[in-house]
Amino acid sequence: MITSANMLAVELAYWQETVLRGVVGLVAVLLPTGALVYLFLFKMMSFMQSRLGPMEAGPYGQLQLLAEFGKFLQKEDIFPSKADRFVFAAAPFVVLVSTFLLVLVLPGGPDAHFIDVNTGIYFALAVSSVSVIGILMAGWGSNSKYSLLGGLRAAGQLIAYELPLVLSVVGVVIMAGTLNMKGIVASQVDFGIWFIVPQFIGFMIFLVSIQAELTQPPFDMPVAESELVTGYLTEYSGIRFLLFFIGEFATAAVFSAIGATLFLGGWHIPFVDLDAEVMNWIGPLVLAAKMVLIAFLIFWFRITYPRFREDQLQRLAWKFLIPLALLNIAVTALFKVVI
């Protein structure tokens, strides 16, 4: 997640910089996604179930993802006969675009960023809800009752959990006094300790909310296979299914990175100046390490817990998480004013 041109100390033409940004953006999304899927979904999940997981493709199955990629590319791209073809075909791209837009505002160092907007976290939260539209498109365009129900469940769930997600972030924003992602990182350094300590309740709400936003178990009612086949994914095959898959886990990676920025001090490591030139290069790695830490929690919960019921899910969001988040905001604001 680099590429301010001044970092590289060479003058790049506009098109060169654009190509570079595109490539780095793809790498910044796909590399952590692949790493998370291999590390956690393939290996950690297997170990937690006392098995080994993929072992054949490459040493310890490290090339398994490439094999899966090749498998999905070979498969036929099936359209249901009465599907709304354009909506059906476009849906995975809408989901994927929302994920790629999320990466834009992630800072990996003092100059290592795609764009530096003053409303960074606001932008991220707004863009993340675009994926609901893609999922609804998939559910509606498939012209299948399972897909439609899955899409509606997903929409209800994502909207319900957007609120506690935003409200838990508000606590951080109040403490930082800025919406800018870099500003939030800098204010954590000024505060003396990462926001996970003063905002621990906010962090827990954030974790639960992103778990639901990602439709990961225990919040995977939209794809509940025992009830809805695979929800809005039912009619998808081949490359479009792969895009949904990448979208789901890339969003997991990006949300983990956002959580690392908000609560774990972003690219900051103790005893190193936040704005040092070297942080442009090791900053993204530090951020990636913290991202893996938060993703570990997400996947641990995913592997451990069984699925909620739909009404339990909504009750948890509206009756427990949102009041708790509001209380968190009130207490945070009070401390901000008093201290």
Added chain:
Amino acid sequence: MPQLPGMLVGLGVTAKTFFKTVFPNGPAGPPAPSKGAHTVQYPHVKEAPPTRARGVIALHEDNCTACMLCARECPDWCIYIEGHKELAPPRRPGGKPRQKNKLDRFDIDFALCMYCGICVEVCPFDALFWSPEFEFSEMKLADLLHDKDRLADWMETVPEFPAYESGSEQKVRKVPSS
């Protein structure tokens, strides 16, 4: 939240399984997941199936009378039997030659078979047996149709029937006389 302790216990269970799998030699030992896991890496390591496992169906041809009971009871209709009548020498000297059913074809299509074992159960003449062999996959689907020679070859792998309890010898019937 009265559920909270239970939720933490669940996390503990997965974490404990994780460490048991990755560190079977204790936390100080080197990580060895292939030793800690309960599963076996099949093509490289082979577990012997239980002796009476239901792997493949073997045919003891001499016992078969082409009565077609198995073919008719088969839920998948994957047994194909053809036969003709033959004259066999009389039992007693001077008697009339007997009529006997001779098996021309006895095929089981293991691509269709669902290994329910009804044919083995229903056979009144002890001609069908379960064998624990399970590695008979083929590159072509059609090759899964085993003819009667191939089915007879499986008889070598049928385990010996365990000895009966004392006093129950009268009931001994199902012994593969291979």
